[in-house]
Amino acid sequence: xxxxxxxxxxxxxxxxxxxxxxxxxxxxxxxxxxxxxxxxxxxxxxxxxxxxxxxxxxxxxxxxxxxxxxxxxxxxxxxxxxxxxxxxxxxxxxxxxxxxxxxxxxxxxxxxxxxxxxxx
Amino acid sequence: xxxxxxxxxxxxxxxxxxxxxxxxxxxxxxxxxxxxxxxxxxxxxxxxxxxxxxxxxxxxxxxxxxxxxxxxxxxxxxxxxxxxxxxxxxxxxxxxxxxxxxxxxxxxxx
Numbered sequence: 001x002x003x004x005x006x007x008x009x010x011x012x013x014x015x016x017x018x019x020x021x022x023x024x025x026x027x028x029x030x031x032x033x034x035x036x037x038x039x040x041x042x043x044x045x046x047x048x049x050x051x052x053x054x055x056x057x058x059x060x061x062x063x064x065x066x067x068x069x070x071x072x073x074x075x076x077x078x079x080x081x082x083x084x085x086x087x088x089x090x091x092x093x094x095x096x097x098x099x100x101x102x103x104x105x106x107x108x109x110x111x112x113x114x115x116x117x118x119x120x
Numbered sequence: 121x122x123x124x125x126x127x128x129x130x131x132x133x134x135x136x137x138x139x140x141x142x143x144x145x146x147x148x149x150x151x152x153x154x155x156x157x158x159x160x161x162x163x164x165x166x167x168x169x170x171x172x173x174x175x176x177x178x179x180x181x182x183x184x185x186x187x188x189x190x191x192x193x194x195x196x197x198x199x200x201x202x203x204x205x206x207x208x209x210x211x212x213x214x215x216x217x218x219x220x221x222x223x224x225x226x227x228x229x230x
Binding site for chain 1: 122152153154155157159164165166167170171176208210211212216217218219220221222223224
């Protein structure tokens with residue numbers, strides 16, 4: 001059974017950098033794309049980006065200038081950094097497992113989510 | 121404003137059949153697979169339908185997906201109170217080079 005465990009700071013000040021890490025337990029790590037998605041309170045889901053085992057990254061056009069996703073294959077972990085956060089970045093951030101052959105929108109395993117609040 | 125559009129809400133009574141629509145364009149739904157997710161309040165979403173109309177193991181056959189042109193639909197038959205949740209359609213968008221989510225539909229079981 002695949003499990004994703006995520007952690008990171010839950011309270012940030014404006015202009016700080018959001019940093020989250022997700023560890024994957026069970027299943028294959030190398031054969032999949034790994035995804036970050038967020039959900040502002042009371043709103044819908046937003047795709048942030050994905051990374052594959054080789055380190056190739058794909059980002060949302062609206063966040064591309066501020067986001068970075070990295071992978072540590074030795075630890076079966078991947079991470080998210082989002083710079084210069086504002087209150088608009090307040091959301092629950094989910095790490096998740098994407099597809100195998102490419103980025104399609106298929107997401108079959110999810111972390112529990114981390115609420116990140118940006119407030120001065 | 122999402123490039124993939126869903127009605128914000130839907131409702132039906134137990135036992136009825138309800139359909140949730142998802143409208144896009146040739147760059148997303150029209151040319152790529154559609155996925156549907158179910159999300160209960162305070163929990164992570166769950167994959168409900170993949171590749172337009174395929175159910176993952178464990179998803180009841182009361183849930184079905186379809187696609188025609190640049191639109192897709194999720195149908196739930198034999199509606200139950202436990203189906204009350206938010207439902208999202210998702211697809212890859214060739215023009216944006218991004219995964220796009222519909223705005224979500226809140227299903228109320230009356």
